[in-house]
Amino acid sequence: MADHEHDHSHDVGDHDHADDHDENDGQEVEREARRLLALSRIRQYGDTALRMKAREVDSFDDDLERLVERMTALMHEANGVGLAATQVGVLRRLFVFVDGGEDRVLVNPSVTQTSKETEVDDEGCLSLRDVLVPVERPTSVTIEGLDARGEPVKLELELPSSRIVQHELDHLDGVLIIDRTDDESRRTALARLRPQPVLGAR
Numbered sequence: 001m002a003d004h005e006h007d008h009s010h011d012v013g014d015h016d017h018a019d020d021h022d023e024n025d026g027q028e029v030e031r032e033a034r035r036l037l038a039l040s041r042i043r044q045y046g047d048t049a050l051r052m053k054a055r056e057v058d059s060f061d062d063d064l065e066r067l068v069e070r071m072t073a074l075m076h077e078a079n080g081v082g083l084a085a086t087q088v089g090v091l092r093r094l095f096v097f098v099d100g101g102e103d104r105v106l107v108n109p110s111v112t113q114t115s116k117e118t119e120v121d122d123e124g125c126l127s128l129r130d131v132l133v134p135v136e137r138p139t140s141v142t143i144e145g146l147d148a149r150g151e152p153v154k155l156e157l158e159l160p161s162s163r164i165v166q167h168e169l170d171h172l173d174g175v176l177i178i179d180r181t182d183d184e185s186r187r188t189a190l191a192r193l194r195p196q197p198v199l200g201a202r
């Protein structure tokens with residue numbers, strides 16, 4: 001599973017509930033509203049940005065830090081575990097992801113080692129709502145890049161983080177999970193995607 005929904009136990013705080021739901025219902029409704037709002041800010045299938053190759057980041061400034069903060073917040077609000085810059089329409093090579101409960105960012109990433117061992121598992125994507133398709137990936141990878149300040153980062157990752165970073169790196173090259181699945185799963189996914197309105201499109 002990559003950046004599809006999973007069950008964060010977010011604390012939505014002490015909000016007022018001016019309705020007659022009990023508190024849990026109210027929190028549930030609010031979380032769902034925030035998730036849908038976040039998804040509306042993420043480019044959805046059909047948007048050309050998702051098919052473009054992102055360019056290297058060359059300046060590590062306040063703008064980059066703000067972008068990383070915005071992407072990290074959006075990822076969590078959408079209940080995702082990874083988000084690439086192309087998914088918010090920024091054609092630069094960076095993504096954020098959750099690694100063992102910790103938020104991470106990788107700028108100008110490249111995979112420098114992969115295991116021979118692979119695994120097939122269902123993946124979803126914040127840009128392909130309601131789609132889950134089987135994707136085969138190496139189970140462990142070494143990925144290198146930079147952090148938001150331009151300092152070198154090298155991570156040796158196992159599942160599930162190894163799968164997440166491969167999924168996000170694909171986004172930076174305009175590659176989506178439907179490109180990596182089998183023909184039948186692709187057909188089913190495309191049939192599901194076609195009648196949907198394209199949210200977040202320009």
Ligand SMILES: [Zn+2]
Pocket residue numbers: 003124125126127167171
């Ligand atoms: Zn994705």
